[in-house]
Amino acid sequence: MSLFAATLIPGLVLVLFGTPLLLDHSGAKAAIAAFPRSASVGNVVFGAAAAWFLYNIWHLSNADFGEYRTLLFIGFAAVAVLSFKCVPDFLGVRGACALVLIGAAPFLDAAYMEYGRPLRLFMVGFVYLAIALAIWVGAQPWRLRDFLGWLFARGARSRGLGGFLVAYGLLLCGVAFTMR
Secondary structure, rough: OOOOHHHHHHHHHHHHHHHHOOOOOOHHHHHHHHHHHHHHHHHHHHHHHHHHHHHHHOOHHHHOOOHHHHHHHHHHHHHHHHHHOOOOOOOHHHHHHHHHHHHHHHHHHOOOOOOOOHHHHHHHHHHHHHHHHHHHHHHHHHHHHHHHHHHOOOOHHHHHHHHHHHHHHHHHHHHHHHHO
């Protein structure tokens, strides 16, 4: 992935998620509030994260325990399947956190050794913040439910967060076009 794409994509994602909050769209707010406990969304998101993770396991090199990849694949596939049955609460939150953690690598790889482009740090800083939040929320998924309850208790909070997300997303989009 090019540094341009690695900076533009998070910017567009932030604008996409921030716009409904900024516009105070009630349907989007209801969908976001229902996300942590939604079983159907949880199955899709966690299934996608498990599939991507298992794909990465299957394509390990010999330097990365690739000689044990079949055993690792079977073990992690069993954990993923059992997660649907044994830990169905907040499965979507855990899946979204796993997607953030797995998906962060291509973005950070694009900015690796690009010391001549200091504006890349706007994207890198956002990605590292997303990683830290994904680890914290993945370990304690009920924190997202509590945060969303707090966020939607007052309309100004969600509009403020939406405005910040849109502004930072537009900043990342602008930075992407300056690094082209």
